[in-house]
Amino acid sequence: MTDANFAKQLACSGLIVESGPFKFLIRSAIPAIAQNLACLYAGQSEFASKDVPSVFFDFVVSIDLPNGIRSLFHKQAQFYLDDRVIFNPFPLHHATAMLEWGMNWCISTQIHTYLIIHAAVIERDGFAAVLPAPPGSGKSTLCAALVQEGWRLLSDELTLIDLSNGYAVPMPRPIGLKNQSIQILANRYPQAVFGALSSDTLKGSVCHLKPPIESIAMQKVVCPIAWIVFPQYLADAETDLCDKPKGESFMALADNAFNYSHLGTVAFDILKQVVDRAACHGFTYSQLDEAIAVFNRLEARDAI
Template structure:
């Protein structure tokens, strides 16, 4: 397997055999993951959503070593489960077997958030247009991923990440980590209707986050996974059904404090983290944004000052 290979270069059966055997080395942005799993749902999700992503030969160095396996216990036949192994150890409790692919997505997010400390990592979606990036930090249920999906699907924005803003400490640029967009509960139907040509994984019900599905990242965003962007805006979104678009400018101090509260490793990085976050805020305008209709939200984002 050469550097030009992608997931799409393997048919579904071949991908399943690779995963169940020596595994694959999957490239997502700056990170390489060695992944093994005999579970059909993992291969199904990768084949559906990761076709554009590069593959390396299975032997070689990787940032993360992950296995998704069925735990060896008597319960495996009555209530089939899946366990995520990181370097051979299980950091999380097993989940129902049908949650194998979401567990891979959550596990990879955990790997980056807990290990990639050469970046300041903020829990936020990141999108870019004309060389300037907008960070969208928000708590669960605020409509962040729905808005992100609409902006990259119909608004002409490039997806850098749906979950993790990676701020480089040396130059203050945001590094891409484009992966499938995680959608939950009502947002799944909203985006299915809003982006009829979008590729969505089958919904998985009764997870800790409710019903979840993943939207395939745009091929153009995946192809530009090595192109960073300069920060331009920090927008804290909030969806309210039927609400008109409102945008309230935020003082820099408030923007800084809210970003720090959403950062995974701000305290760990110490002075370096403070300097990086202060520089980001200095280079960006902060906004508290409310929307109720996606078309109105997209129109507003085209006028961001």
């Protein structure tokens, strides 16, 4: 399909993107959005047909030019959920980043069938590692590097925990990278596929990295959580993996959960189960090679 045909289809019928348990219908007439979706979601999407009204979507979203006279003088875009305005208009050149952020917002604020934690989550040999960390901690950089080194991506931003068994539920989508991390990963992994760059956002320069096809192919395969690792990048720091008390780990995860209060005792019970099963660690690093080696030595002998 040509770029022009892709853009026309996206603006009219829309693109269906399936990510783990969720199905998005995305529409946009903005060329940069079409180019970015074609780059990052190949193999994970299909165009909607005329039968769209009979298909169930978890979210129907769009990014387009805002209505009103102001849009005639300022190059802006607007994010919509079910034709409702969700955020204030934002610069047009931020549209590709805002689509990804908006999709994360939809899940983290509208979904309560899972416990949702602000954390990356990856898998190796059938067991998941959860990486909760605040912005600037190097979480996404570390996640992206590990995924390029053979770990499976479940999510770089939202850890979904099944309320019935405490397993991690995959939701693989492009990995968000910021500022210096973009060039570091591009230099280290020249075969990796990067989307459009959004500069001068509130988070600085932002770009998204396409997940490996293997992660997409296994997006329905859940797994138990064997490790909870709280990463922190510190310039010139020695690589150090240390045990973290279970109580502190529980409280930190609860603080990073979007819907812990909403779920109440259900969230407490399942999070306690997850923490009891997993090995909990603090982790500081400054060198990716050393960090990757530490993660590749993790053992899941105590996981259920």
